[in-house]
Each structure stands twice: as structure tokens, then as C-alpha cells.
Amino acid sequence: MLRFTVRRLIQMVLVLFAVSVITFLIFNVIPNSDPAVRMAGRQASESTIKAIREEWGFNESLPQQYVTTMKKVFTGDLESQFTQLNVGEEIRKGLPRTLSLAIGAALLWMFVAICLGLYSAVKAGKFADRFLTIVALVGISMPVFWIGALMNHYLGFKLGWFPNGGYVELTEDPVDWAYHLILPWTALAILFIGFYSRVLRSNVLDTINEDYVRTARAKGLGERQIMIRHVLRNSMIPIVTLWGLDFGAVVGGGAILTETVFDLQGVGQYAAEAIGQLDVPPVLATTMFLAFFVVTLNAVVDILYAYLDPRIRLQ
């Protein structure tokens, strides 16, 4: 177990390094223009451009530039080129919002998916199953920002059942916090409900044929007990792993669209706005922050999984 953990952590560090190099390349090397001119913005004087070039080391070799950039990112003294706000500070402000959205949505989609997936498996082949399958596919096929915008407009603005976007701190008013997040949670969860319920359905159908289920049935256990204690529990293993990975992916990317539509001002929306304005320092920082979050969470999930299932360690 220790060997596996160490190996996985080393791998994680290597991937983090690669991610930082790629992020650096994407923003400083791939664009077909002088990075200093770009960062200085429009109508910048020659001296500003020169100062930026000096500060970021754009006239030095690429590895040197990389080191300078990473130093700036990790010491936390990056500032937005437009608003002069500290980037680390902005990320810290946005993080609770992004996590509120992601955690709530993850719980919601897991719960609903278990109910629907199990029901679908029990009714496999019947009308209810076919209907739920189509519904799940519709959920998978909808862009989250589109359904989010429609929900916000019709349920929030037109009917007034829910607040029209915005965010309230959890510490300020927990009820209002949840009230403001119901629509974003639902919008974000729809895709995953469709996906997870189908995976669970097929896992349950697989598990039903296992010998231990037949044994349970043979010894006279009730159908409900068999389904929950024996079938559901064992069908959940792959889904729980997936859950960890998808949670990372949502924080790292999926939340961007939902946050933007509902104006939650989380890290994702901050990244999206910075990218839209080509505000290089926050773009670098948020991209790396989000990618790092995903990589670290993946490593944690892998290690936990290996802890739970010893077969993994031997691979």
C-alpha cells in the first residue's frame, strides 16, 4: 500500500509539472503575438511594454521565462492587468462558491441517479425502463448553460419561484444559501443524473446474476433486502470512483458554464471572464489552480480506491 501511494504521488507530481509547462506554453508561446504587448493591453506606452517584458523575463530563454512565471504564480503576488486585484485573493473568494455548487450538485445527482438507476434496473425492459432511458439520454444531450438559462428565466424570473441568479454566503444565511443554489444544483446535476443512472442500471443488471445474489435468494432473503444489501452495495463501487473523478472535473471545468449562467462569481466564472478579456495573470493562475485541483483529486481517489480494493495495488 505504501509503495502504491508513493508511486502514485510521484506520478502526480510529474503530471502537475507537465500541466504547468503546458499552461505556460498555451498562454506564452502558442499565441502568435508578443506576450508583453498583449499583457500591456491596448494603447499601452512603449515604456509599459518594456517594463512588463523585463518583469516577466520575456526577452530571456524559454526555460528562464517558465521559471519566472511559475515563481510569480506560486508566490501569490499576481495581479490582474485590468482591475489590479490580487489573483490569489480572488480565487480564495470564489472557491467557497464553486465548492458549494459542486458539492451540492454532486450529492443531488448521486441520490437521484441511485433512485432512478435502481428503479430502471428492477423494471428492465418494461415501459418505465425504456422511458427513463430516453429521459436519461435527453439529460445527457442538453447543454448545461442552455437549460440553466431557461430555468433561470422561466422559474426564476417569470414565475418568481427562485431567485434570479446570485449567491448568498452559507455563513450569512444557510437557508437563503440553499435557496439561491437550488436552480444551479439542478441544472448542473441533470447531465450527471442521466449518465450515472444508466451506469448504475447496467451495473445492477450485472450484479443480479452473481452467485452471491443467487445464494441470498436461495437462503430466503426478501427481495428488498437482496436489492439493497447485496446488489446495490456492490453495484456502487465503480460509481463511487467515478463520482470522485467527476467531482474534480466539475470543480475544474464543468462548473464554469453553470457559474456563468447563474452569476455565482465562483472560480470558474472568474477564469472564464479572465480568459474572455485575455487577462493573462489570472488566466494562468486559474487554469493551473483548476488543473491542479483535478490532478490532486484524481490521485487521492486512486489511492483511496487502492486502499478499498487491494487488487488495484498489484497492477
Add this chain to the structure above:
Amino acid sequence: MATEPVTEQTALQGPAAWEEEAEREQVHGLGPWRLGLRRLRRNKVALAFGLLFILLVAACLAAPLWADNVAKTGPNAQHLTDTIRVDGETKNVVGLDGVPIGPQYLKADGKFFLGADRTGRDIMVRLLYGGRNSLLIGVTAALITTLLSILLGVIAGYFRGWSDVGIRALLDIIWSFPVIILGVALGVALALGGVEIGPISISGNSLAIPILIIGFVYIPYMARPVRGQVLSLREKEFVEAARAQGAGPLRIMFTEVVPNLASTILVFFTLLIANAVLLEAALSFLGAGVRPPNPSWGTMIDEGVDRIATAPHLAIVPGVMLVLTVLSLNVFGDGVRDALDPRAKVRLEH
């Protein structure tokens, strides 16, 4: 978000499995493709959605017909100050308060069939031309992903050793970036000054940029499963037989291994188109995909969401088209998978 569905290997199928088992015994002599086709033909839902997709593609391909003969305007032509006659009444295309006209259907001889946008452009015409762009991006990007994934997956799985380690590391790194973040970052970076690699130069607002990006970011999602399959295929007897006959690695890879991947490739290709169309919309929504005034369903939804309070049809119409397209591909792709590989999973005993 839109990333996961590609990787899944779930079989969507019911208790029909037994029936098919029985059928398999009766139809000795039919090849797997014929059998697959036969099963697909029985899946009416999948066929209906496949037909829907073909209709949607045909409608988009026929965009100039509608534009020239019915709407009599182009996808980027603005009618900000024009008026149309509806039931003998004269109406502004864009009201004085800036609110565009809603869907007219056939009341104005097919003009503004689905209404106008804020600069008075005909939504129906833009929808069809936009669909061409969205579908072009989807299909070409899926093609790029598929070809590169096969190449990488087959090389890694067949040669193993260092090429496998290298390719897997590369895939892991791409995979560790959230798809949207990578897509948006690349979209912005490439659109800044276009691309100039040697003799190839692509301008910043070219459709080729979203195509390349979307084709690139999905590679790990397909290359990994392909590699896994190749790993097991290369140990099969027929590969050994080919090797014993003196076939080189290239010949084994392309005449023995790749044909056996065909059903996987076909299913992935369908689902990849669906995901690519969705990703195009997401990137365009964030301003890193198709550049205006080029229409695409993503840019149209983006414009519509901004004006959803005054003119909700601007967001609803392209969104519905997008959902129908992606849904038809998803349902059809599932049907194809069930038809080609009914043993993929699930066996029922009730």
C-alpha cells in the same frame, strides 16, 4: 461535463438478450455485421432517431435553398430597419424598443419563419447555416479524434514497452486538464493571432481552430479504450497465425487488429460527434469557439441567452436544434452498440 459520456461502456439493452441468443443459433452463416444490422433494424427507437439525424443534416445542407427561395435573405444580412407585411399589417422587424420580431411561421411568406435577432437577421436562415457549421465542426473533429486515437491506441497497445509508456503519459496529461478549460485556453490562445506552422496558416476566426481543438481534447477518451482492446487483441490466435506467416507489425496492425476494432470505432465515432457538437456550443458560449458573425448553434445560444428576458425564442430555437441533434446521435449510437455487441454486458436472469 460533456466529457464523460464518451468513455462509458454501458450496454443499454433489456431482456432481449435471451431472444438474441436463440436467434444466434438459428442464423448460422451470417457474419457479425449482418447480424448487427438485423438487430439494429429491430430497434425501432434507434432507427427513428437515426432518421431524425439524417433529416436534420439534410435540412442544414439545404440551407441555401431556404435562404434563396423562401426567406430571400442571407445568414448575415441585417434587416434592422426593415418592415414586413403580416396579415395585411406592416410590422417592424426590430421594434423601436429593440425587441426583435418573434416567430412568424408562414404568415410572412416564410420570411422570419422563426423570428429575427437583435440586428434583424432571419433566425431560421441562421439556424440552418449555423447547423452546417456546428455539424461540420462535430463531424470533422470526431474524425480527427478517431484517426489519432486509433493511431496512438494501436501503436501503444501493439508495441507496448516505451512507446506505450510515452503515449500513456501524453494521454494522462491531456486527460488531467478539464476539457472545457483546455478547450477555452487553446481557443483563446490560437484565435489571438491565428496559427502559422510553416506553410500552413489559419486565421484567427477560421472554423479550423475549434475543429482542431475539439478534435484534440477528446483524444484520451477514445485512445485509452482502444489501447486496452489492442492489448487483448494482440494475444489472439489469429494475430499469432499472421505472425507465423511472416506478417510484419504494420500489416498485423492494419489488416488484423484494426478491423476487429471496427464496432468500437463506429460507436465511438457517433458518440464523439454528439460530444463535439456540445463542446462547440460550450466553447462558443464562453467566447472561445466559433467567432461571430459566423453562425453556429453555440454562438446563437450565446446571443440568445444574453437576451432571454426580452426575446426567449433566440435561445430556445438553436438550443432545441442542438438537443435534437445530440439526442439523435446518442440514441442511435447506443442502438448501434447494442446491435453490434449485444454481449457487451448485461445478461438478465429473472
